[in-house]
Amino acid sequence: MKRLGRRFSLSALAITLALPGAAWAGDKVDVMADVVLASNNGTKVDPPALEEAKKAFAAKNVNFSSWQGLSQRRLSLEPKKTVEVPLPNGKKAQLTLESVTDDVARVKVTVAPTTTTFEVGRSGNLYVDGGQHQGGQLYVIISPALKPAGK
Amino acid sequence: MALNPACLSFIPMLSPFVDGELAPNERVTVERHLAVCRDCTGRVADLRAESAMIRHGLDLAADEVDFKDFATKVMARLTPYKPPLWERVQITLSEMFLYQRKVMFASLAGAAAVLAIAIPTLVIGKSTPDGYARPMMAVESVTTEAGAKVTPVVMTNEKGDAIILMVSTEQQVEPPAPAPQDKGDEGQKLDQTKVKGGEL
Amino acid sequence: MATDDLTLVKRVKTGDQRAFKLLVERYQRKIYAVALGMVKDKEEALDISQEAFVKVYKYLDHFKGDSSFYTWLYRITVNICIDALRKKQALRGEQVELDEAVKMDTAEANIGALGSRLGTNPQKSALRKELAEKIQQALETVPEKHRAILLLREVEGMSYEDLSRTLEIPKGTVMSRLFHARTKVQKILSEYLELDESKSGLGNE
Numbered sequence: 318m319k320r321l322g323r324r325f326s327l328s329a330l331a332i333t334l335a336l337p338g339a340a341w342a343g344d345k346v347d348v349m350a351d352v353v354l355a356s357n358n359g360t361k362v363d364p365p366a367l368e369e370a371k372k373a374f375a376a377k378n379v380n381f382s383s384w385q386g387l388s389q390r391r392l393s394l395e396p397k398k399t400v401e402v403p404l405p406n407g408k409k410a411q412l413t414l415e416s417v418t419d420d421v422a423r424v425k426v427t428v429a430p431t432t433t434t435f436e437v438g439r440s441g442n443l444y445v446d447g448g449q450h451q452g453g454q455l456y457v458i459i460s461p462a463l464k465p466a467g468k
Numbered sequence: 469m470a471l472n473p474a475c476l477s478f479i480p481m482l483s484p485f486v487d488g489e490l491a492p493n494e495r496v497t498v499e500r501h502l503a504v505c506r507d508c509t510g511r512v513a514d515l516r517a518e519s520a521m522i523r524h525g526l527d528l529a530a531d532e533v534d535f536k537d538f539a540t541k542v543m544a545r546l547t548p549y550k551p552p553l554w555e556r557v558q559i560t561l562s563e564m565f566l567y568q569r570k571v572m573f574a575s576l577a578g579a580a581a582v583l584a585i586a587i588p589t590l591v592i593g594k595s596t597p598d599g600y601a602r603p604m605m606a607v608e609s610v611t612t613e614a615g616a617k618v619t620p621v622v623m624t625n626e627k628g629d630a631i632i633l634m635v636s637t638e639q640q641v642e643p644p645a646p647a648p649q650d651k652g653d654e655g656q657k658l659d660q661t662k663v664k665g666g667e668l
Numbered sequence: 669m670a671t672d673d674l675t676l677v678k679r680v681k682t683g684d685q686r687a688f689k690l691l692v693e694r695y696q697r698k699i700y701a702v703a704l705g706m707v708k709d710k711e712e713a714l715d716i717s718q719e720a721f722v723k724v725y726k727y728l729d730h731f732k733g734d735s736s737f738y739t740w741l742y743r744i745t746v747n748i749c750i751d752a753l754r755k756k757q758a759l760r761g762e763q764v765e766l767d768e769a770v771k772m773d774t775a776e777a778n779i780g781a782l783g784s785r786l787g788t789n790p791q792k793s794a795l796r797k798e799l800a801e802k803i804q805q806a807l808e809t810v811p812e813k814h815r816a817i818l819l820l821r822e823v824e825g826m827s828y829e830d831l832s833r834t835l836e837i838p839k840g841t842v843m844s845r846l847f848h849a850r851t852k853v854q855k856i857l858s859e860y861l862e863l864d865e866s867k868s869g870l871g872n873e
Contacts, residue, residue, distance in 0.1 A: 422599025441628020
């Protein structure tokens with residue numbers, strides 16, 4: 318029963334050490350930001366995950382036969398701090414975490430001259446027009462980052 | 469119907485035969501037997517019919533389901549709203565056991581051991597990421613700078629996706645028909661630059 | 669297809685939720701079909717299907733990529749189904765089904781009649797409408813583990829090798845369970861179809 322006592326104290330220790338860390342962990346909100354080039358040059362969809370983008374656009378009668386991923390970043394947004402994602406046509410996407418209220422994050426994304434404010438959710442992608450580039454159209458895709466980074 | 473004793477050894481082989489899982493030499497042996505045995509040929513036909521019936525029956529049932537929102541519903545279930553720490557411990561414990569399919573510990577010693585494991589796991593690993601209480605993303609507003617030459621077009625769907633297109637509000641100014649085109653490319657470019665001034 | 673799955677899995681691990689949605693869409697229908705075959709109830713099968721993907725996502729870190737993704741997905745699905753079935757049995761006070769030591773039943777009804785009556789194209793069969801129901805009824809009489817193998821084989825077309833890996837049983841066991849499950853289902857289907865030799869007079873031709 319000594320072992321039992323030790324186990325209890327171990328777990329108690331674990332709680333007191335770890336609790337402040339996790340339950341009230343950081344005000345950072347993570348999102349994924351992809352820069353992609355949509356065009357009608359060819360039919361390549363790379364990576365295959367962009368099929369979803371192709372379908373979402375096609376459903377709205379905006380048809381691009383080719384979707385090419387250019388970059389993917391995981392952004393950790395902190396309140397009021399702006400993060401920039403450069404686009405190959407010289408523009409940039411600026412993301413700012415405006416607030417987190419009741420565990421709902423409000424984010425602003427600006428691709429000049431348009432600013433979109435949205436609430437982050439566990440599903441649903443935001444496609445922001447990034448302008449023309451190399452005979453196609455750039456889009457910045459903001460999507461949820463649900464898994465912890467790394468591993 | 470009398471069972472031909474010669475078939476006895478072949479009957480268990482018919483199932484893997486139909487599945488194409490027999491070694492080449494075994495397959496040949498079965499094929500030779502089928503050539504001379506009407507009963508076993510009938511058995512093979514029965515197996516194939518049964519396979520088809522199962523597949524088709526379930527296909528029909530699957531056809532009745534609209535999977536359009538299935539993936540969205542799965543995503544919405546992925547991370548439930550974060551309950552208080554103690555409740556989360558309970559959820560993780562019961563789920564751990566369900567997944568491992570082991571018997572729940574009744575003894576205190578067992579529970580304490582599990583707790584010691586569960587709490588560090590919880591704390592290190594898998595809590596809901598901050599800010600993700602909403603099941604679906606939602607656009608609140610879209611604005612453009614004053615004097616911008618584009619207008620945003622917003623398209624949404626029921627899956628929580630939103631597309632923000634930027635459509636130019638400016639007319640493509642066509643150079644008046646005869647003269648500028650004769651001037652050649654450079655002349656035209658100059659015109660266009662002036663016109664498009666502060667745009668995109 | 670297997671490599672494509674692993675590529676998607678890697679992306680999901682880095683937080684790409686769209687990749688996961690693609691995986692869901694790729695397998696949703698078949699997972700549902702298997703779940704339906706196991707538990708018979710449509711609502712429950714739908715719920716179990718969703719749960720399977722949720723579990724896959726949650727425990728993605730446990731998936732090492734040394735086996736194919738889909739055997740892991742199916743294993744989780746089958747386990748959830750078996751647990752659901754056992755819970756129901758426990759509530760009903762029924763005995764949990766053990767692995768039957770099935771002796772080969774040599775008294776078959778009407779060899780070849782099933783095959784000839786339906787052909788391998790069930791669409792042409794007049795029994796098409798009742799087909800799904802009959803199948804479900806027949807499947808219910810098969811022990812759950814045998815049922816799982818049969819469903820994975822027929823719905824997903826899994827090889828014996830993959831079946832062995834998915835259900836973590838030796839290949840020989842796969843073969844014998846499949847054989848016994850099929851024999852049982854065949855008999856029951858024949859009975860439902862009332863292919864009584866004397867009544868229908870169809871014979872083996």
